[in-house]
Amino acid sequence: MPPSKPVWFTSRVTDGSTAPGSAVPASTAPRRGTPGASVGAGALLQLLRDGTPRTRSELSALTGLARSTVTGRIDALLAAGLIAPTGETASTGGRPPATFAFNPAARIVLGADLGATHARLAVTDLAGNVLAVTTADLDIAQGPKAVLDWTVEHGLALLTEVDRPASDLLGIGIGLPGPVEHDTGRAVNPPIMPGWDGFDVPAYVRERIPVPVMVDNDVNIMALGEHFTAWPEYEHLLFIKAATGIGCGIIAAGQVYRGAQGAAGDMGHIRVAGADDVHCRCGNTGCLEAVASGAAIARNLTAQGVDAGGSLDVVELARSGSVPALRLVRQAGRDIGEVLAGAVNFFNPSIIVIGGSLALAGDHLIAGVREVIYQRSLPLATRHLRIAAARTGESSGAIGAGVMVIEHALDPARLDASTEIKTNG
DSSP states (O other), X not given: OOOOOOOTTSSSOOSOTTOOOSOOOGGGSOOTTSOSTTOOHHHHHHHHTTOOOEEXXXXXXXXXXXXXXXXXXXXXXXXXXXXXXXXXXXXSSSSOOEEEEEOGGGOEEEEEEEOSSEEEEEEEETTOOEEEEEEEEOOGGGOHHHHHHHHHHHHHHHHHHTTXXXXXXXXXXXXXXXXXXXXXTEEOSOTTOTTOBTOOHHHHHHTTSOSOEEEEEHHHHHHHHHHHHHOTTOSSEEEEEESSSEEEEEEETTEEOOOSSSOTTOGGGXXXXXXXXXXXXXXXXXXXXXXXXXHHHHHHHHHTXXXXXXXXXXXXXXXXXXXXHXXXXXXXXXXXXXXXXXXXXXXXXXXXEEESGGGGGOHHHHHHHHHHHHHHSOHHHHSSOEEEEOSSGGGHHXXXXXXXXXXXXXXXXXXXXXXXXXXXX
């Protein structure tokens, strides 16, 4: 049976207006031996989110809190349903001490990855484990009401599939294929999303499912999902989505970096040298997206007499050994690498992860990226740099959308400010 609905965090947040949507930085975790007065229940929960059961004494030693204070924090988290008893450890004399661990089944989240022509929904627990998923061909150009109505309808169907009521939803995360003002959840001048400009996505969805709703662009949530599930040990990550368009999600110090207005990572419209005669849909010329995207490669193949309608056709041709397709995919990798070389020098990431449909074409795209980055970037910046293919696959966006909600809700300061988390000290 699913767990009973905890009473925590039910009324404090109604939208994503101030949500960081990113992993909690290591600096917020309590340090061993530091005074424990400032370590609230939220910070204690961060210790337990690794899934390792711990006793009160162990938590007291890790946080510097008095045992009585730890007991108060644990009682608050137990009442909220966020942790659960996991048994007892071996006794060294007297009654065996009880252990406690994070309870990922306490609530669920719904993540929606809405692409240009597809939609993927996933229900996960609080540890990001996928409980159910559904996909469909869905044209974002149908407009916000039609697409969001579909999202709500099929999201509720997924809840039924996992036998959880809508009241168990912690929140809904949504990724959109265009520029998004993260503070408001509204798309801003999206080039392929007619009718979406300025539309209040969180408010529209909350009218149908009254839970917190957070919105970001699709590349950011893919970066978050890929980082959370496959590369958590890397604090500085660039995720490149190479598909019909080209975009970049930035993870800095373990958190999604969006910039002042949410436009960080829009590398698709950085100019590529020698491509001044290539027009881009943004109105400029020479943009990376106009030169190296799946759509651009398909156009070039068609001009050479090779039938290709889009990214997936390019991938199929490359996999079948088409020399023109392989040559163009490799060159696309070089063009992407040229733009990334500057980013490597400027940002100094630990890892660059290449995803999107074009990455399915094999090693040729990544080989082109590596070729230019290692040639053009500073040796210090590339000394330990890893360039790898994405691991999470098509679910990364939906998982990342859910993780965005989880990290927002379980932020230590936010939990401690919630009236539902009460402690005795």
